[in-house]
Amino acid sequence: MIDRLLAATTQVLDERGYAGLSTNRVAERAGVSVGSLYRYFADKNDLIEELRTRSSADVLTDLTDALTAAVAMPARDGVRHVLAVLVAALKRHRAVTTAMISEAPLGAHGNILPEVERQLAQVTRIFVAVHAPHLEPAEAGARIHLAMGVTLNACLRITLEPPPGITEDRLIDLTADLLVLGLLPDPLARA
Amino acid sequence: MIDRLLAATTQVLDERGYAGLSTNRVAERAGVSVGSLYRYFADKNDLIEELRTRSSADVLTDLTDALTAAVAMPARDGVRHVLAVLVAALKRHRAVTTAMISEAPLGAHGNILPEVERQLAQVTRIFVAVHAPHLEPAEAGARIHLAMGVTLNACLRITLEPPPGITEDRLIDLTADLLVLGLLPDPLARA
Amino acid sequence: MIDRLLAATTQVLDERGYAGLSTNRVAERAGVSVGSLYRYFADKNDLIEELRTRSSADVLTDLTDALTAAVAMPARDGVRHVLAVLVAALKRHRAVTTAMISEAPLGAHGNILPEVERQLAQVTRIFVAVHAPHLEPAEAGARIHLAMGVTLNACLRITLEPPPGITEDRLIDLTADLLVLGLLPDPLARA
Amino acid sequence: MIDRLLAATTQVLDERGYAGLSTNRVAERAGVSVGSLYRYFADKNDLIEELRTRSSADVLTDLTDALTAAVAMPARDGVRHVLAVLVAALKRHRAVTTAMISEAPLGAHGNILPEVERQLAQVTRIFVAVHAPHLEPAEAGARIHLAMGVTLNACLRITLEPPPGITEDRLIDLTADLLVLGLLPDPLARA
DNA sequence: AATGAATGAGCGTTCATTCAT
DNA sequence: CATGAATGAACGCTCATTCAT
Structure with a gap:
């Protein structure tokens, strides 16, 4: 799940740039719910830090x-x-x-x-x-x-x-x- | 006024960083209304560019x-x-x-x-x-x-x-x- | 929710007229947040069109x-x-x-x-x-x-x-x- | 002055439509200040009514x-x-x-x-x-x-x-x- | 009279985050 | 565990209107 989310983050970063990076978009791209994202990452910052x-x-x-x-x-x-x-x-x-x-x-x-x-x-x-x-x-x-x-x-x-x-x-x-x-x-x- | 707004922009940048830089905040910090900011700068980008x-x-x-x-x-x-x-x-x-x-x-x-x-x-x-x-x-x-x-x-x-x-x-x-x-x-x- | 929002739109239209129709007002009248309105309608125009x-x-x-x-x-x-x-x-x-x-x-x-x-x-x-x-x-x-x-x-x-x-x-x-x-x-x- | 303003209103209406009709624009088009517009017309509505x-x-x-x-x-x-x-x-x-x-x-x-x-x-x-x-x-x-x-x-x-x-x-x-x-x-x- | 800089409430919209299911 | 609907503060920006000059 974590890997899926990080991969999705990379994708979104690639396609939309940093400004287009939103948690909802990452979750959608990863094919999971936003809620799940927040189960594995404390917040958006945490996600970015991990990547x-x-x-x-x-x-x-x-x-x-x-x-x-x-x-x-x-x-x-x-x-x-x-x-x-x-x-x-x-x-x-x-x-x-x-x-x-x-x-x-x-x-x-x-x-x-x-x-x-x-x-x-x-x-x-x-x-x-x-x-x-x-x-x-x-x-x-x-x-x-x-x-x-x-x-x-x-x-x-x-x-x-x-x-x-x-x-x-x-x-x-x-x-x-x-x-x-x-x-x-x-x-x-x-x- | 332009100088005032640019000075306020610098201040906000100092205190809140780039992410905390909003036109409303700059205007407030400059002690003027947002409307005034938009009299002197076409948009937020213009303000930043000028600085x-x-x-x-x-x-x-x-x-x-x-x-x-x-x-x-x-x-x-x-x-x-x-x-x-x-x-x-x-x-x-x-x-x-x-x-x-x-x-x-x-x-x-x-x-x-x-x-x-x-x-x-x-x-x-x-x-x-x-x-x-x-x-x-x-x-x-x-x-x-x-x-x-x-x-x-x-x-x-x-x-x-x-x-x-x-x-x-x-x-x-x-x-x-x-x-x-x-x-x-x-x-x-x-x- | 969609019906609720459309009903609220009708109400606001009734009370304030077309000029007084704002997305925030519609959401408030519907008793939901603006964010919700934008989950169901792409933008203000979409709301009006649907109605x-x-x-x-x-x-x-x-x-x-x-x-x-x-x-x-x-x-x-x-x-x-x-x-x-x-x-x-x-x-x-x-x-x-x-x-x-x-x-x-x-x-x-x-x-x-x-x-x-x-x-x-x-x-x-x-x-x-x-x-x-x-x-x-x-x-x-x-x-x-x-x-x-x-x-x-x-x-x-x-x-x-x-x-x-x-x-x-x-x-x-x-x-x-x-x-x-x-x-x-x-x-x-x-x- | 009044005629000038009304003529400008007609022009703006022609070029920008009703939605693009703003008092500031009308005044600018008429070559006078907004303040003057408000000397001759009580408000925007009055201007439109007169026209x-x-x-x-x-x-x-x-x-x-x-x-x-x-x-x-x-x-x-x-x-x-x-x-x-x-x-x-x-x-x-x-x-x-x-x-x-x-x-x-x-x-x-x-x-x-x-x-x-x-x-x-x-x-x-x-x-x-x-x-x-x-x-x-x-x-x-x-x-x-x-x-x-x-x-x-x-x-x-x-x-x-x-x-x-x-x-x-x-x-x-x-x-x-x-x-x-x-x-x-x-x-x-x-x- | 005339000016135009200044105002600020309000607009449409976004998005990180929460929580009942 | 996972979901995703719901939230609401905050954003960039507009414009009718005022008032000191």
């Missing part, structure tokens, strides 16, 4: 795998791999991503990315500690914070509004370069 | 000055100056920026930044042409596109959710470094 | 019976019978008739009578063909058109603003005479 | 002349003349007539015709007294009442929705025949 959480979790699954694989690679290759996986995952959730990032009141629901960012930041801290051990903690923290912004923003741009005349691969390459440059001040560390 | 336009114009004024000043500076200093001015301008419009960037359905109203980004991209093209003339056009375009994302995202983060334990100045420094690094592949060009 | 359609259908039912009975009678008696039935039916729907005929913007909703007139005209064509077969088609058409106006107008007058000092029966008699005279130019045909 | 009255008066002027001329003619010719003049006059006021008859809440403003009908009835009484002196007063009254309905309804139909395939002249002829037939029971009286 966001699930999309987030799905993205995180891929991300975790990518991060695991990345640690065994040279720095730049690892970063590149993570970016590519992230873009692919966001593409898969284009509907929810679009709705949540571009349409939904962020203040109300946050977006998919905070959890992704948290996970990413955690691993990035280790990455920086390994490759640039002499960096001061505060300095490292700031670089990581900025890098997270760069990463998510770049992946979103690549996913939702890719610039014309250039391949996605090249964009990911450039972003990877930028991130390595930004994260690791020591040129020697960059493999 | 956005004004904020945008105000940010652009500062930005233009900063860009003019920046061309006479060494590359990194110029970039830094522009970032600092942008952060200051966004801070001044924190309420509208938050509401428009983070809450408003982007599809409905766009946000302040597209216009800022456009202006910024234009000058950045020249900047890149001067400092890295050998860069291929498509490559340069992609770098600029990404750099715009980095710039706006960084300024927004610095303005709206600055990371703890580090000064704003240092964050701007780091961002400037990142941008120069990302835009100009030739190390010699970086002054 | 009109029902009144129209009810009048048409009687009219059809009367026409069926009339064909077996001598010409004048048949005409008279139809008129009497029509007056009785309109009386039964006095509220709706008044509102729709006399108050509603005709352009917006039409009124009850077009459907009545259409049905009446159809049978009248046969009546004329039988009793005055030598009449030219165009001439017959014009006579019928005028006769329809006379019929409806007379019935409306008899129903809504009967002249003083004379019985309804006598008015119907006179109208019947007039119609027979107007429809059938051949005196011999008039039984 | 109706004037149209009515204009029609009455023609009607009076026609009636004066008609008394010197044979019965049927006189009736025909009056009908022709009436149709012409209504055509001249098509905008107001349409709005008032077909769109305006009749209950609120009545229509142009009552005054016309009154005047017409008055003369018709004399006409009947001359041509059918033996008719009982109540009977004559009823016949006149019905004839008024026929007359106005026919003229309106001829003016606003003429049936296709037949000339206006023929329609007026038929109506005249009908009226004479209906008003004067004595065949000898019909010249």
Whole structure:
């Protein structure tokens, strides 16, 4: 039932956008009564949150795998791999991503990315500690914070509004370069 | 009256967020009747657009000055100056920026930044042409596109959710470094 | 619920006239919420149309019976019978008739009578063909058109603003005479 | 000023229909302020009433002349003349007539015709007294009442929705025949 | 006299939420 | 458990009317 409702929510989001998302419509689309929706979700917000959480979790699954694989690679290759996986995952959730990032009141629901960012930041801290051990903690923290912004923003741009005349691969390459440059001040560390 | 209504809109946005922004509430907060609101604005959308336009114009004024000043500076200093001015301008419009960037359905109203980004991209093209003339056009375009994302995202983060334990100045420094690094592949060009 | 709402609509029409007919008022008068009204009617117009359609259908039912009975009678008696039935039916729907005929913007909703007139005209064509077969088609058409106006107008007058000092029966008699005279130019045909 | 406002009202009625008739619009169209409108007319209703009255008066002027001329003619010719003049006059006021008859809440403003009908009835009484002196007063009254309905309804139909395939002249002829037939029971009286 | 900015009750309509069945 | 009819506050917007200037 819950899955049915969340699937219906995604559909409605796809077809009508965030503004067209009403609980009655979701229930109708799911083929159940509104009453049932309110048995499984406290309110509309809860429904949206759950959808966001699930999309987030799905993205995180891929991300975790990518991060695991990345640690065994040279720095730049690892970063590149993570970016590519992230873009692919966001593409898969284009509907929810679009709705949540571009349409939904962020203040109300946050977006998919905070959890992704948290996970990413955690691993990035280790990455920086390994490759640039002499960096001061505060300095490292700031670089990581900025890098997270760069990463998510770049992946979103690549996913939702890719610039014309250039391949996605090249964009990911450039972003990877930028991130390595930004994260690791020591040129020697960059493999 | 127009100013009064726009000020009230900003207030309501501040207190209730985008979702709580209603024409009746704005009129009430402005101490006028709804009818008056509709004398000066065609509809709710027009009200929001006007607020956005004004904020945008105000940010652009500062930005233009900063860009003019920046061309006479060494590359990194110029970039830094522009970032600092942008952060200051966004801070001044924190309420509208938050509401428009983070809450408003982007599809409905766009946000302040597209216009800022456009202006910024234009000058950045020249900047890149001067400092890295050998860069291929498509490559340069992609770098600029990404750099715009980095710039706006960084300024927004610095303005709206600055990371703890580090000064704003240092964050701007780091961002400037990142941008120069990302835009100009030739190390010699970086002054 | 639908009946309740239509009854309330009739009441409001009676008490406040067409101009005073608002969806909120109808709902209140029906003792239900506005929301309920919109569960059963797409919009205000739909509500009005439904009321009109029902009144129209009810009048048409009687009219059809009367026409069926009339064909077996001598010409004048048949005409008279139809008129009497029509007056009785309109009386039964006095509220709706008044509102729709006399108050509603005709352009917006039409009124009850077009459907009545259409049905009446159809049978009248046969009546004329039988009793005055030598009449030219165009001439017959014009006579019928005028006769329809006379019929409806007379019935409306008899129903809504009967002249003083004379019985309804006598008015119907006179109208019947007039119609027979107007429809059938051949005196011999008039039984 | 009054004329200007009434002319503007007619224009607005023509262009936007009764539903689009607002005092602000009328004032704007007249090139004066709403305030001025309310100096010369007590309220919106008063404005409409005045327009109706004037149209009515204009029609009455023609009607009076026609009636004066008609008394010197044979019965049927006189009736025909009056009908022709009436149709012409209504055509001249098509905008107001349409709005008032077909769109305006009749209950609120009545229509142009009552005054016309009154005047017409008055003369018709004399006409009947001359041509059918033996008719009982109540009977004559009823016949006149019905004839008024026929007359106005026919003229309106001829003016606003003429049936296709037949000339206006023929329609007026038929109506005249009908009226004479209906008003004067004595065949000898019909010249 | 004339203006027109200002008013505010009221309109048609939506939709998150509840609760008797 | 599930239903879906019912709710009603709130929304965006209109327009006849007023009144300080």
